[in-house]
Amino acid sequence: MNSDKILKRVLFFSSLVIVLIAAAMVFSLFEGSLPSISKFGWRFLISDQWDPTQGSENYGALLFIVGTILTSVLALVIAIPLAFCTSLFVAEYFRGTKLASIVGTLVDLLAGIPSIIYGLWGFYILCPLVVEAGLSPQGFGVFTSALILAIMIVPYATSLSNTTIAMVPNDLKEAAYALGATRLEVIRTVILPNARSGMTASYILAFGRAIGETLAVTMLIGNENAIPHGLFSTGNTMASVIANQFGEASGLQLSALIELALLLFVITTIINAIGKYIIKKIG
Amino acid sequence: MDNIINIGKTAGLLSSIGYRKAKNNIFKILVMVFSFLTISMVFLIIGTLLVKGYKQINLAFFTQVAPDTFTAMMATANGEIIPGGIANGILGSIYLVLIASVIAIPMGIVIGVYLSENSKKKYACVIRDIADIMQGVPSIVIGIIAYIWVVVPLTKGYSVLAGGVALAIMMLPLIVRSTEESLKMVPDTLKEAAIALGTPYYKVIWRVLIPTSFSGLISGILLAVSRVLGETAPLMLTTLGNPDVNWNIAKPGSAVPLLIWQFYNDPNMVNLIWSSTIFLMGFVLILNLISKWIGAKRK
Amino acid sequence: MKKSIVLVALLSLMTLGNKVSAQSISGAGATFPEPFYNAAFASYERAAHAKVTYGGIGSGGGIRSLKDKIVDFGASDAFLTNQELREMPAPIVHIPTCSGAVVVAYNLPGVKQIKLTPTVLASIFLGQIRNWNHPALRKLNPGVRFPNKEITVVHRSDGSGTTNMFTDYLTKVNKVWHSKVGAGKTVNWPVGVGAKGNPGVAGAIHQTQGSIGYIGSEYAFAQREPSALIQNKAGKFIKATVASTSAAGKGKIPADTRVMLTNSSAPTAYPIAGFTWLIIYKDQAYNNRSFAQAQATLKLIDWMVSRNAQALAVKTNYAPLPAGVAARAKAILRTVTYKGKRILK
Numbered sequence: 001m002n003s004d005k006i007l008k009r010v011l012f013f014s015s016l017v018i019v020l021i022a023a024a025m026v027f028s029l030f031e032g033s034l035p036s037i038s039k040f041g042w043r044f045l046i047s048d049q050w051d052p053t054q055g056s057e058n059y060g061a062l063l064f065i066v067g068t069i070l071t072s073v074l075a076l077v078i079a080i081p082l083a084f085c086t087s088l089f090v091a092e093y094f095r096g097t098k099l100a101s102i103v104g105t106l107v108d109l110l111a112g113i114p115s116i117i118y119g120l121w122g123f124y125i126l127c128p129l130v131v132e133a134g135l136s137p138q139g140f141g142v143f144t145s146a147l148i149l150a151i152m153i154v155p156y157a158t159s160l161s162n163t164t165i166a167m168v169p170n171d172l173k174e175a176a177y178a179l180g181a182t183r184l185e186v187i188r189t190v191i192l193p194n195a196r197s198g199m200t201a202s203y204i205l206a207f208g209r210a211i212g213e214t215l216a217v218t219m220l221i222g223n224e225n226a227i228p229h230g231l232f233s234t235g236n237t238m239a240s241v242i243a244n245q246f247g248e249a250s251g252l253q254l255s256a257l258i259e260l261a262l263l264l265f266v267i268t269t270i271i272n273a274i275g276k277y278i279i280k281k282i283g
Numbered sequence: 284m285d286n287i288i289n290i291g292k293t294a295g296l297l298s299s300i301g302y303r304k305a306k307n308n309i310f311k312i313l314v315m316v317f318s319f320l321t322i323s324m325v326f327l328i329i330g331t332l333l334v335k336g337y338k339q340i341n342l343a344f345f346t347q348v349a350p351d352t353f354t355a356m357m358a359t360a361n362g363e364i365i366p367g368g369i370a371n372g373i374l375g376s377i378y379l380v381l382i383a384s385v386i387a388i389p390m391g392i393v394i395g396v397y398l399s400e401n402s403k404k405k406y407a408c409v410i411r412d413i414a415d416i417m418q419g420v421p422s423i424v425i426g427i428i429a430y431i432w433v434v435v436p437l438t439k440g441y442s443v444l445a446g447g448v449a450l451a452i453m454m455l456p457l458i459v460r461s462t463e464e465s466l467k468m469v470p471d472t473l474k475e476a477a478i479a480l481g482t483p484y485y486k487v488i489w490r491v492l493i494p495t496s497f498s499g500l501i502s503g504i505l506l507a508v509s510r511v512l513g514e515t516a517p518l519m520l521t522t523l524g525n526p527d528v529n530w531n532i533a534k535p536g537s538a539v540p541l542l543i544w545q546f547y548n549d550p551n552m553v554n555l556i557w558s559s560t561i562f563l564m565g566f567v568l569i570l571n572l573i574s575k576w577i578g579a580k581r582k
Numbered sequence: 583m584k585k586s587i588v589l590v591a592l593l594s595l596m597t598l599g600n601k602v603s604a605q606s607i608s609g610a611g612a613t614f615p616e617p618f619y620n621a622a623f624a625s626y627e628r629a630a631h632a633k634v635t636y637g638g639i640g641s642g643g644g645i646r647s648l649k650d651k652i653v654d655f656g657a658s659d660a661f662l663t664n665q666e667l668r669e670m671p672a673p674i675v676h677i678p679t680c681s682g683a684v685v686v687a688y689n690l691p692g693v694k695q696i697k698l699t700p701t702v703l704a705s706i707f708l709g710q711i712r713n714w715n716h717p718a719l720r721k722l723n724p725g726v727r728f729p730n731k732e733i734t735v736v737h738r739s740d741g742s743g744t745t746n747m748f749t750d751y752l753t754k755v756n757k758v759w760h761s762k763v764g765a766g767k768t769v770n771w772p773v774g775v776g777a778k779g780n781p782g783v784a785g786a787i788h789q790t791q792g793s794i795g796y797i798g799s800e801y802a803f804a805q806r807e808p809s810a811l812i813q814n815k816a817g818k819f820i821k822a823t824v825a826s827t828s829a830a831g832k833g834k835i836p837a838d839t840r841v842m843l844t845n846s847s848a849p850t851a852y853p854i855a856g857f858t859w860l861i862i863y864k865d866q867a868y869n870n871r872s873f874a875q876a877q878a879t880l881k882l883i884d885w886m887v888s889r890n891a892q893a894l895a896v897k898t899n900y901a902p903l904p905a906g907v908a909a910r911a912k913a914i915l916r917t918v919t920y921k922g923k924r925i926l927k
Contacts, residue, residue, distance in 0.1 A: 008484070081317055137734045272416055
């Protein structure tokens with residue numbers, strides 16, 4: 001047994017650690033959810049009841065699933081034009097210039113700003129503006145959270161898009177210019193078809209980010225256990241209800257919250273897996 | 284060839300050149316406006332913090348622990364600046380990151396080395412996928428995990444260790460992937476030369492691979508640290524907070540984001556929110572920029 | 583090499599930390615008395631050199647932490663129901679530390695003072711009265727010019743003792759509320775928006791014209807939010823103050839102090855008031871706790887109901903315990919044991 005072999009073994013076994021951690025995570029979440037799963041079964045996914053009153057406890061995730069999907073989809077709708085334009089700015093219009101690297105760095109900084117700071121900014125600056133505009137009586141709600149979420153996920157949507165746009169072969173672009181195409185036409189007919197799947201993947205990954213975002217949403221969504229009936233109505237997301245109630249819950253309620261966490265884990269994992277699959281297909 | 288003809292057709296080269304040029308220019312303006320909008324958020328947020336928080340920043344702010352409500356209330360009532368600071372949060376944050384680093388960095392680097400050395404194996408791809416999936420797990424879920432693993436069975440209560448474990452779980456996949464990426468940048472010729480000279484494998488890794496990709500490793504670590512430094516949700520479920528400086532790993536500890544959350548939740552402390560936020564933001568952004576700068580220098 | 587240095591440094595730090603602190607006591611729970619607790623614990627630390635860490639994670643969290651045996655004491659604004667007591671792994675005792683009130687805050691520019699009867703208050707929170715211009719409100723407040731504005735109800739989104747006190751009161755005074763909503767730390771609200779914590783509610787009220795919500799008194803007093811006068815059982819409209827809150831605790835209370843003070847019959851009492859409690863195991867020898875640890879915990883709580891600590895309660899806008907209740911708390915503490923032996927003399 002020489003040192004090389006030993007080292008190779010050590011490396012291999014240490015890599016098992018990450019598999020173990022991931023497996024243990026799923027196991028712990030599942031174990032914690034068991035009381036809730038055994039009591040509610042599949043009804044948990046389609047019931048909009050969330051009633052912690054002692055004696056008539058009844059929990060369902062539908063409210064929060066809808067709230068999560070609504071805020072995240074809206075956030076993505078707002079983020080895509082921002083991310084799309086920023087990517088073109090950095091990877092096409094001003095490619096390789098100092099300006100592009102400054103803009104790129106600033107967008108990356110957006111990813112570095114902690115969630116709680118976004119939440120504070122939304123609470124103290126954005127909410128009063130929403131009230132001022134007469135869009136909602138108190139400034140909280142799906143729209144406010146989605147707006148802040150959108151800004152939070154732009155960096156995730158651009159990072160991969162920048163690479164894929166920059167990777168579009170130059171000779172194709174040159175050929176189109178030679179035919180007299182304008183830059184916009186080149187973007188539409190050469191860059192987009194070539195970079196489409198990479199951009200799609202980056203938007204999917206950004207969507208996955210939005211779904212799990214906690215504190216900023218908790219501070220802005222209004223925390224109302226009801227299905228939002230409009231852009232400016234309040235609601236709750238899976239992450240925000242966990243943040244609101246985890247410290248207070250016990251027994252069945254705690255288990256239901258852990259089941260929500262498990263659900264959140266499963267949903268984000270599926271979304272990330274789809275994103276990764278697309279990236280792999282590009283190579 | 285077909286490609287080019289198709290492009291010519293679909294680009295609508297048949298409409299008038301003036302109209303096409305106008306469209307082109309309008310689109311460029313749109314791109315500029317939206318990009319400007321996106322980056323202006325950075326300035327808006329930082330600007331807000333500075334305007335609202337500069338009054339509260341002084342030396343005591345970094346050397347004293349957070350005041351209790353009563354002190355803050357009296358100061359506010361008399362129109363004075365709230366005494367005290369966030370020393371307990373600063374030290375607590377540093378302590379948490381240290382614990383997380385001790386757990387995650389060695390482990391992450393070793394796994395990263397394994398991945399870059401066996402990058403083609405199917406098993407390595409699985410590991411890589413798992414690391415990427417772990418990166419995407421929402422931080423609040425990781426907080427719950429650390430609660431289940433550490434708070435209840437190990438420390439029998441909220442503790443610094445639990446927070447450290449939560450942050451370590453978040454750092455691990457980031458470090459694994461950044462290590463792998465920076466090791467990939469090392470030219471194969473270097474490694475092959477060392478092996479040809481009969482250097483043992485561990486020395487190749489320790490003396491050739493790690494040193495040549497050192498700046499990449501550091502840049503990845505700094506980025507991972509800056510990512511977990513501002514995490515609040517998992518700490519709410521694990522370390523809880525502490526009015527004092529606490530070095531006991533099995534007891535609750537403080538952290539800057541937790542203090543911000545506490546100030547936000549306390550009527551008398553509202554004025555301390557902004558200064559602590561400036562501090563957190565500054566810390567995170569500086570780490571971010573250093574990491575970027577080191578990464579850029581390599582290229 | 584570097585790694586080992588870091589490890590050694592860490593280990594030495596940990597041992598250092600353990601040496602400095604004589605006895606370290608940890609507790610968690612209610613956010614409502616947190617300002618008082620923080621001030622009191624800080625003062626205790628300065629005087630007696632026992633370190634106290636308190637985490638305001640909410641009453642439910644405090645009960646759970648004690649159940650999981652991860653704290654020395656829990657804190658709750660709602661006493662444990664008989665069922666909750668049965669679910670605990672061992673008998674526990676309640677020690678009241680102070681009382682507080684829940685005030686009804688509102689945001690109506692130009693309106694300085696409004697009066698509410700229990701019925702009108704319940705109707706607003708049931709969503710039956712939806713506009714400030716409602717005749718019932720006008721009749722109660724003849725001098726006030728109400729705007730024609732929709733009422734936005736603001737309530738808590740997290741479980742809280744404040745909610746428990748408020749809904750307990752509404753359950754007592756209103757039949758419809760009793761049958762439709764009920765009382766608890768979290769309830770299903772018929773109308774309104776939720777906000778996390780007292781500051782969330784206060785912030786939402788502050789930002790929303792035409793809003794009304796309920797806030798812990800300690801918060802309302804500190805922020806000087808305008809609050810409604812509530813009609814008590816004796817028919818008087820009472821403003822929430824330290825004195826009117828304290829008055830609610832002067833009646834008869836049961837031996838274990840588990841009582842809601844809402845809708846008190848004392849003529850000067852503010853009707854939405856209640857005790858907040860610290861909860862501990864009746865026998866302190868669990869989880870291999872040392873006798874010293876148990877003793878330190880009890881000494882701390884004993885000090886909390888002493889005159890010095892109660893003075894701090896007043897300073898931080900809480901109502902002190904009436905003398906009779908403080909004596910009762912001290913007596914309960916003297917029944918707490920370690921392996922069957924009494925701890926405090």
